[in-house]
Amino acid sequence: MTETARDRILARLRSAPREEAPRPPEPAIGTAPELSGRIDQLTTRLEAMRAVVRRTTAALWLEALIALLRERGWSTLLYAPETPLGAAIENAWAQDGDGLPALVAYAEPIESFKERLFTVEAAITSTAGAVADTGALILRPDGREPRLMSLVPPVHVAVLQAQSIFATLEDAMRAGGWAADMPTNMVLVSGPSKTADIELTLAFGVHGPKELIVLIVE
Amino acid sequence: MRRPRGRQRTAFPRKDQNPLKPNPVYFFGTCLIESFFPRAGEAAIRLIEREGVPVRFPAGQSCCGQPAYNSGYPDDARAVARQQLRAFPDDEAPIVVPSGSCAGMMKHHYPGLFAGEPDQALAERFAGRVVEWSEFMAARLGVELEDRGAPLKVTWHSSCHAMREMNVIAHSKGLIRQLSRVELVELARERECCGFGGTFAVKHPAISGALVTDKVDDIRATGAERVIAGDCGCLLNITGAIAHRGLPIRGQHLAEFIWERTHGS
Amino acid sequence: MGPEEFDRNVELALADAQLRRNFAFAMGSFIARRQAVFSDAAQTERLRGQGQALKRRVLSRLPELLEELEANCTRNGIQVHWAETPAVANRLVLDIIERHAATRVVKGKSMVSEEMHLNAFLEKHGVEVVETDLGEFIIQLNGETPSHIIVPAIHKNKQQIARIFHEKVPGAPYTEEVEELNAIARATLRRKFAEAGVGISGVNFAVAETGTLCLVENEGNGRMCTTLPPVHIAVMGLEKVVEKLADLPPLLRLLTGSATGQFITTYVNLISSPRRAGEKDGPTEVHLVILDNGRSRIYADPELRQTLQCVRCGTCLNHCPVYTRIGGHAYGFVPGADRQDPQPPGFRTGPGRRPHHGLEPLRRLRGGLPRQDPHHRAAAAPAQRGGVTGGRERRARPRQPPQPNGAAGLGRVAVSQHPPAGQPPAELAAGPHRQRAAPGGAPGALDPLPKGAPFRPHPAAPPGEGDRNQR
Numbered sequence: 005m006t007e008t009a010r011d012r013i014l015a016r017l018r019s020a021p022r023e024e025a026p027r028p029p030e031p032a033i034g035t036a037p038e039l040s041g042r043i044d045q046l047t048t049r050l051e052a053m054r055a056v057v058r059r060t061t062a063a064l065w066l067e068a069l070i071a072l073l074r075e076r077g078w079s080t081l082l083y084a085p086e087t088p089l090g091a092a093i094e095n096a097w098a099q100d101g102d103g104l105p106a107l108v109a110y111a112e113p114i115e116s117f118k119e120r121l122f123t124v125e126a127a128i129t130s131t132a133g134a135v136a137d138t139g140a141l142i143l144r145p146d147g148r149e150p151r152l153m154s155l156v157p158p159v160h161v162a163v164l165q166a167q168s169i170f171a172t173l174e175d176a177m178r179a180g181g182w183a184a185d186m187p188t189n190m191v192l193v194s195g196p197s198k199t200a201d202i203e204l205t206l207a208f209g210v211h212g213p214k215e216l217i218v219l220i221v222e
Numbered sequence: 223m224r225r226p227r228g229r230q231r232t233a234f235p236r237k238d239q240n241p242l243k244p245n246p247v248y249f250f251g252t253c254l255i256e257s258f259f260p261r262a263g264e265a266a267i268r269l270i271e272r273e274g275v276p277v278r279f280p281a282g283q284s285c286c287g288q289p290a291y292n293s294g295y296p297d298d299a300r301a302v303a304r305q306q307l308r309a310f311p312d313d314e315a316p317i318v319v320p321s322g323s324c325a326g327m328m329k330h331h332y333p334g335l336f337a338g339e340p341d342q343a344l345a346e347r348f349a350g351r352v353v354e355w356s357e358f359m360a361a362r363l364g365v366e367l368e369d370r371g372a373p374l375k376v377t378w379h380s381s382c383h384a385m386r387e388m389n390v391i392a393h394s395k396g397l398i399r400q401l402s403r404v405e406l407v408e409l410a411r412e413r414e415c416c417g418f419g420g421t422f423a424v425k426h427p428a429i430s431g432a433l434v435t436d437k438v439d440d441i442r443a444t445g446a447e448r449v450i451a452g453d454c455g456c457l458l459n460i461t462g463a464i465a466h467r468g469l470p471i472r473g474q475h476l477a478e479f480i481w482e483r484t485h486g487s
Numbered sequence: 488m489g490p491e492e493f494d495r496n497v498e499l500a501l502a503d504a505q506l507r508r509n510f511a512f513a514m515g516s517f518i519a520r521r522q523a524v525f526s527d528a529a530q531t532e533r534l535r536g537q538g539q540a541l542k543r544r545v546l547s548r549l550p551e552l553l554e555e556l557e558a559n560c561t562r563n564g565i566q567v568h569w570a571e572t573p574a575v576a577n578r579l580v581l582d583i584i585e586r587h588a589a590t591r592v593v594k595g596k597s598m599v600s601e602e603m604h605l606n607a608f609l610e611k612h613g614v615e616v617v618e619t620d621l622g623e624f625i626i627q628l629n630g631e632t633p634s635h636i637i638v639p640a641i642h643k644n645k646q647q648i649a650r651i652f653h654e655k656v657p658g659a660p661y662t663e664e665v666e667e668l669n670a671i672a673r674a675t676l677r678r679k680f681a682e683a684g685v686g687i688s689g690v691n692f693a694v695a696e697t698g699t700l701c702l703v704e705n706e707g708n709g710r711m712c713t714t715l716p717p718v719h720i721a722v723m724g725l726e727k728v729v730e731k732l733a734d735l736p737p738l739l740r741l742l743t744g745s746a747t748g749q750f751i752t753t754y755v756n757l758i759s760s761p762r763r764a765g766e767k768d769g770p771t772e773v774h775l776v777i778l779d780n781g782r783s784r785i786y787a788d789p790e791l792r793q794t795l796q797c798v799r800c801g802t803c804l805n806h807c808p809v810y811t812r813i814g815g816h817a818y819g820f821v822p823g824a825d826r827q828d829p830q831p832p833g834f835r836t837g838p839g840r841r842p843h844h845g846l847e848p849l850r851r852l853r854g855g856l857p858r859q860d861p862h863h864r865a866a867a868a869p870a871q872r873g874g875v876t877g878g879r880e881r882r883a884r885p886r887q888p889p890q891p892n893g894a895a896g897l898g899r900v901a902v903s904q905h906p907p908a909g910q911p912p913a914e915l916a917a918g919p920h921r922q923r924a925a926p927g928g929a930p931g932a933l934d935p936l937p938k939g940a941p942f943r944p945h946p947a948a949p950p951g952e953g954d955r956n957q958r
Contacts, residue, residue, distance in 0.1 A: 201641075202648055
């Protein structure tokens, strides 16, 4: 059997003198701030990254969403029909879709959906939680709620359940058992797409969404 | 005995009787003090002795070896360094160095330079005894300074090695702040190199020149009449650039400055 | 590049007032932002200590972790490839592209691909490569290389960028408005993302435990490159592996805090597999190319090994007074990224040839790179001269063996920066030594101080002279 690049590289690494280095102890888990403190911290951080945060409740979130949509007047809204969020939206639109954006369902593979995807004005997704101390949403896209929803449209509306806001990324990882169950893709999102590549001048929406709007549902 | 004193305190034992003080100490003169700033060396010694600590200057000392070491010539550096190991008696007395750069070389790099060599143990003992001058004055001797000079505005330049390797800037500035009629104005970009960098200034004069130009601009912006530093390499570079531009700013080693302020000369 | 060429570059760079202003402003901003994020000194020290320990741990188990990474990636459906040299890595990438008959590639910023000179290679083989990070896009349009690993076009101001866009992007109007320039890039690149057959990215951390590739970015181009095209190829240096998923939070904090002064980047991508059954988007193939290019040899050297702890945040550049004055291009390679500079700038030997002096001990996961300088320089210096020691102690450092691809090894690269062998370096000839060590350096065998030396403190010991207090 011929020796491969892999074998040679690993052989060189194995033949090198080693220094023992134990795993550092995991930092002690600090006492997480109360939920309201976590919400406040997340809000502060997200707003500092130019995300728009609106706080609402389980009873009122749909009204808040509809108010937002009427206010902003986007003509199309991309949504994931197979999710609970999608079902709630379909239901609301069925009751009174007047003055609301036309719904566009992400219901087929990207290969046939690409053209349409690039023309929608806004998208709404759920979130798998958030991290308060750095300020970031946790997105865990899947077959029902695909990855590009939160990336391609110019506006991303994210619905976040307040009780899924963790104090730190470490907490979120531990509580969610991430290491045992990594999906195809996860992404932490802390604001709208941005760049400072021209004279360090901050500009938004260079590739991804120009706006990130977070509805925190308490 | 010649012992100019800033003030006499009767509540405490005479400084020269304090059993906690080292006796004696050795002094490493450094090349640049030897060649360009002899008064700084004399002042540094006098200020230690004024505290009642005898100073010995071993003959045969020369360079710490840093130029060769930093240029990638460890064998040459080792030969020069070994000369210092031999020149200083192998005892417990501190080796005081009026330069963060040379002190850093001897304290932090000698052990590695002699690792695996017959002189390794000696180099480690030697390194353990090295102390930068301002730290020695402030932390080991606990000097108290009485300012006898006229009001004066100065700024302070931190050498890279004194700041990052020896970590003695707090001691250096602490000594200046003891001088009641001296106003210390900090540089805006204190943490930045003046452009000397030892052999760097020789090898890359254009970059070095750009750095020192900015450093002098910074010094000038403080409105200080004098720039004080603890390393004569930086001083040589900075005062040269100041002179070149014809600016009315003086550069001085910390020891010379303190001697002048407290002795009245 | 020889020393003369470097000196010419320096002269040009120093004469370019615009360039100096750009760099002074940009690097000053980075330093200030970083300080703001790491304002709690004690907490920062703890974080750095943790990061350092994690990276040390990785180095202590590097071959095992790479195998674990490979096994878990493979289990997840990511195809893993190994390359000893950039030439092999480039060929692997091209083979994948050709297998899919792709002619267009979109690429996220990847310093290891700069090290590989991947773009030039692919373009030579008829593949259109579009850099999609805005800074990389700008310099690619203008046929340049990055001048900074985090902000590649930092040497350009908006007027210069306006001209580049107007001249190189079909239909682009001349505008100096940063918002409008960004909009031009967005419109141009969106089409490229949608049409590309392959997306190429780098990797910031590869998690052995889960077979996960972690990429940080602010623009979203990384997400585009790794989600839209049907094939994703990630390239990484073999030092990017980390042990556990739980190691990411502190390392991410250190990286983003140091690189851009952010608590976290806009996007942190965690990619663990190609598109799975039932999923509607994402690439159907994900490849990981693991590049050695001398790293395994660096690993074998106990002194150099810690350079593999570098996370390439670029803070060393921001704080380097030399780099800040002359910019990245004067070096003739991309500091922190280039083929002959597979490690952070401190790796490239030769005083002044790379950012070093006055380096703040800020980033580096407390790796202590400056402490290694003498080591690098010794490896780079011409053969030790016999002058001082009469050759008795001659012990030239072992040279690094030539790299497998024939790229210059450590020694060869840097020797060209020094005077020809046999000629003493200037600093020693002109050095302030007032005397040379006698062979053997025995006590008492030393010359006395020269007469007339301006500073002649009393020698030690002799009665009446040795102790000033007795005067």
